[in-house]
Amino acid sequence: MIPRLWRWLHTVWTGLAYVVVLAPIIVLILASFDDSNFFRFPPQRLSFRWFEAAAISREYQSALGISSLVALLSAAIAVVTGSLAAYVLVRHRPRGARIIEAILLAPLVLPLIVWAIALMQIYSALSLSGTLTGLVLAHTVITLPYAVRIMHATFERIDPQLEAAAVSLGARPFDVARRVVIPLALPGLLTSAAFSLLVSFNDVIVSALIAGGRWMTFPVRLYSQLRGQGVDPTTLAIGAGIIAIILLAAVVGELTMKWSRQV
Amino acid sequence: MPMPPSILLLLPALALSAVVFLAPFLWLASTSFRTQAEGSLLLADGFSIHNYARLLADPFFLEVLLRTLAYSIVTTAISLVVALPVARFIVTRAGRLKGILLALMLVPLVSGALLPSLGMLHLMGPLGVVNGAARLLGLPTVKLLGTPAGILIGLVQSFLPLMVLPLVNTLARLPGDLEQAAASLGASAAATWRRVILPLATPGIVAGSVLVFCATFTSFVTPQVLGQGHIATFGTVAYQQAGQVLDWPFASALAMVALAMIGLLQAAIVIGSRLSRRQEARQ
DSSP, X not given: OHHHHHHHHHHHHHHHHHHHHHHHHHHHHHHTTBOSSSOOSSOOOBOOHHHHHHHHOHHHHHHHHHHHHHHHHHHHHHHHHHHHHHHHHHHHXXXXXXXXXXXXXXXXXXXXXXHHHHHHHXXXXXXXXXXXHHHHHHHHHHHHHHHHHHHHHHHHXXXXXXXHHHHHTTOOHHHIIIIIIHHHXXXXXXXXXXXXXXXXXXXXXXXXXXXXXXXXXXXXXXXXXXXXXOOOHXXXXXXXXXXXXXXXXXXXXXXXXXXXXXX | OOOOHXXXXXXXXXXXXXXXXXXXXXXXXXXTTOOBOTTOXXXXXXXXXXXXXXXXXXXXXXXXXXXXXXXXXXXXHHHHHHHHHHHHHHHXXXXXXXXXXXXXXXXXXXXXXXXXXXXXXXXXXXXXXXXXXXXXTTOOOOOOTXXXXXXXXXXXXXXXXXXXXXXXXXXXXXXXXXXXHHHHTTOOHHHHIIIIIHHHHHHHHHHHHHHHHHHHHXXXXXXXXXXXXXXXXXXXXXXXXXXIIOOHHHHHHHHHHHHHHHHHHHHHHHHHHHHHHHHHHHO
C-alpha cells in the first residue's frame, strides 16, 4: 500500500513541476488568440486579430528581421569556429586542452550581465557600440560554448578510423572533411546551429546594453515596450508564434538528435 | 619549427573567447577603480576605491545585493527539492515518455527569459489565470505581481531545467536496480534516498546548483517584469546604473562585488559537497 501511494505522489509531483515549467508558455499561446486588449481568464472570444496586426506591423517586422540577421550571422561564425576548435580538442588533444576548453565554455558559467557591462564600455571606447559588427561579435561569443560543447560530443562519437581509412585511400584533408567528417557530423552541426540561433535570438541583456537604436533586436524592443506601455497584444501574437516554433524545435530536436544529452 | 596546422584551427574560437569575452572582465576590474569627472562619461585620471566605498556605505545597494543573494539561495533550494524527484521520474519511470519529458524541460532553457515572463504576467496578473480561477471558485484573489513570491515562482520556472538536466545525466548513470538492492538489505525508501541516491547524485546536484545560483543572481528580465519595477535586484540595478544612469565606474564596482559573491557561493557549493562526501565516506 505504502509503495503505491509513494509512486502516485511521485507522479503527481512530477506532473506539477511540469505544470509550473510549461504554464507561462501555454498561457502565452492561448492568450494570443483572445479578442480583448488584455487577456482575461476565462478568455472572452477567439480571434486572430492580433496575428493580423502582427503581420502588418512594420516596427516588429524590422525588429524580427534584425534579430534573425544577427542570429544567423553569429550562429554561422560560432558553429564554424566552434566546430574547428572542438575537432582539434577531440582528435589532437593539444597540451592545455582542459584550459582551452574552460576558456571556450566560460560564457556558460560567468555572469553575462557583468560581462555585458564591461563590453558596453569597451565598445563605446572603440566606437563599436550600436553597430552590427559589435552586436554579431557579442552574440557569437555567447553562442560559441553551445557550439563547442555539442560538436565536442559529436566528434567523440565519430570513429577516427573512418578518417584514417579515407587518408590511407589517398583523400586529401579537404576531401576527408567534405566527404567523411562533415556528413557524419551533420546531426551535431544542425543541433549546434539550432542552439546558437535560439540563444542569440532570445538574448535580452547583452543586446539591451550594446545594441543601440539602429540594431534593436526583437527581445529588446519587446522589453522596452513592456516597461513603457505594458503588454501589447501584437507582441503577444509574435511571442506565441516564436514560442510555438521553439516548442516544436525542442520536441523534434530531442526525439531525433537527443538534445538534452548534448547541452 | 612551423606551428602544426591543427593548432591554427583552434585559434579563431580561442581568440574570440579570450578577446571578446574574457578580456572585458579585466577592463571591468580596472574601471571599477576609476571615477568620472562631474557631468561627463570620461574617466578622470588616477585610481581610487571611491566606488567600493560608496557601495559599502549605501544601504540601498547592500540591501539589493543581500536580497539578490537570498533570492538565489531560495531559488536554488526550491529547484533542487523540486528537481530531484522529477529527474528520478524521468530516469526510472518515464518509459517511452522520456524523450518528450526531456524535450519539454528544454523549452524554458531555449525560449529566453522574456517570453515566459510575458506568459507569467498573464498567469499572475489581477485578471490572469490564477486569480480568474480563484474568482470562479469563490476564493480570495492573491497578489503575485510585484511581490517576492511572484518573482520566486518566475525564477524557479525559468531555471528549474538547469537543475533537472544535470541531475538526469547523473542519475541515468546509476545502476537501475539500486533501490531494490538497498531495499533487500533492509533500507527504507527514505534511507535509500538519503544514504544511496543522494550521495551518488552529488555531481549532478553540484552542477545544477552552481548553474541555477549564477543564473538567478544575474537574472534581470524576470525580477524586472514580475516585480513590476518595485523590487530591485542586482540585475535590474546593474542594468540601470550601466544602461541608464551611465555611471560606468560605479556599475563596474557593483558588477565586481556581485562577481565575487557568485564566485564565493559557487566555491562554497563545491567545497561543501566534497566535505559532506568525505564525511559520508568516513561513516
